Amino acid sequence: MIERLCVIGVGLIGGSLALALKEAEYVGHVVGVGRGAANLALARERGIIDEASHDPAAAVRGADMVLLAVPVGSVEAVCRQLAPALAEEAVLTDAGSVKGAVVAQVRRAFGGRVPARFVPGHPIAGTEQSGAGAAFAELYLGRRVLLTPLAETDPDATARVEAMWRAAGAEVERMTVAHHDEVLAATSHLPHLLAFGLVDSLARQEESREIFRYAAGGFRDFTRIASSDPVMWRDICLHNAEAILAALGAYRADLAELERAIAAGDGEALEAIFRRAKAARDRFCSDSTGCK
């Protein structure tokens, strides 16, 4: 049970958690922090938060749980503001898609030492929408949340964050920071990059309006993630560059093989690649709860 939750960044991710915890009656009072007055007003109107603030330091005072749900490039600046006001016993966690860079920023903001009550986390859930208007209580139902506690992390803090996400309906797993960043580069960051790249590549072409006119369901689904928030994804790319470049390199080698097979008219090679991919994708779907 959380008495006073402070959500910094009341968008899809932070707002949905607040809604879920309120529905579960797992939280007493929610303070939302953001820069946009209109978004905060909407969050109050929708009952996502009970109180709005533009000042992280004022907002974390008295909070027993603080969630950072801002683009990963803003973590250090926000933490510098809230650090002096954060209570010793308050638990600090985040929802960023990158963990290594977030930990490094928190360390810098807290004077070179990661607070023992900081628990790095990442809910693997979302849509291409953003803002408080997009938040909904069911976002985390059955979804995975990855926690990457450090050697210095207080186990009680990790347990509290875990309990919070479970109250929102999620399954919680733990892994190392480095492993998280590699796996997510492959399954999430790279696909986003490829989708953004494809839409941009087509949009630059002269007849782009006409090209999109003849696009169908496959294109729509493939490019859905290209409607995601540009700032959030800029930050992810900047802050998980090494793992993303490695994943992109492996992918480009695969693409070169496909290109060679097409240029050579090598139907056997193409069919083999497509069969392997289809088998893996079908297996992913039969393993996964959310494929239909």
Next chain:
Amino acid sequence: MIERLCVIGVGLIGGSLALALKEAEYVGHVVGVGRGAANLALARERGIIDEASHDPAAAVRGADMVLLAVPVGSVEAVCRQLAPALAEEAVLTDAGSVKGAVVAQVRRAFGGRVPARFVPGHPIAGTEQSGAGAAFAELYLGRRVLLTPLAETDPDATARVEAMWRAAGAEVERMTVAHHDEVLAATSHLPHLLAFGLVDSLARQEESREIFRYAAGGFRDFTRIASSDPVMWRDICLHNAEAILAALGAYRADLAELERAIAAGDGEALEAIFRRAKAARDRFCSDSTGCK
């Protein structure tokens, strides 16, 4: 109105058209042709076809409309079989995702001359499923069908094919063969290739099982088309190689720019690309009927 429709290849595409025309009472009798006995039996059981055959020549006898709905690499072989039995007044059309190579195959099969009653066509609709079991009458509702009649095509034949697709609920447009193949390379063939490539690239990695375990909705949608039929897509790649390689080349240049920006930590360039892509994708969605 069609008296006797012959559908060669009773899968998602051919089967769905037969179902739609039956529901619209636009067709009298449907003969289905295929190699797989189980698929044809299922098609009869589901009322998609009234009669099954393994022999294209026997099946087209007496048909006033013949639809080729086989992988584009099989068109020539099928046409060689049915050519001697096709009535002079019968209309022949196809549903292939590639038009140039289909026209070339029909030309070769008919002794170097494309029949005047052949109308190349392509319904821009489908799912990642295949086979008669996946067919459904509503597949073409509100979808576009592109017809690419040639200079030598009988306008009456084109009108009949157009009327048939309209009866199935589709909107029909006309364009040239070359334009079709370029536009579809960009909006459909390239995305399929990229999705197959990504899934294969991940599946090859050692921890692939675990990688997929942490994939979420973005990955699921991005890779849906990688569950498509490998033979169909092998044939599309082989038969629209030139346009696909051109689209892939443009895309690889875009990807290289993204890679450079990530490696250089160039947040401004990344954000600009992501913003352009998001704007184009959001515009596509507001223009498109099928984006939700």
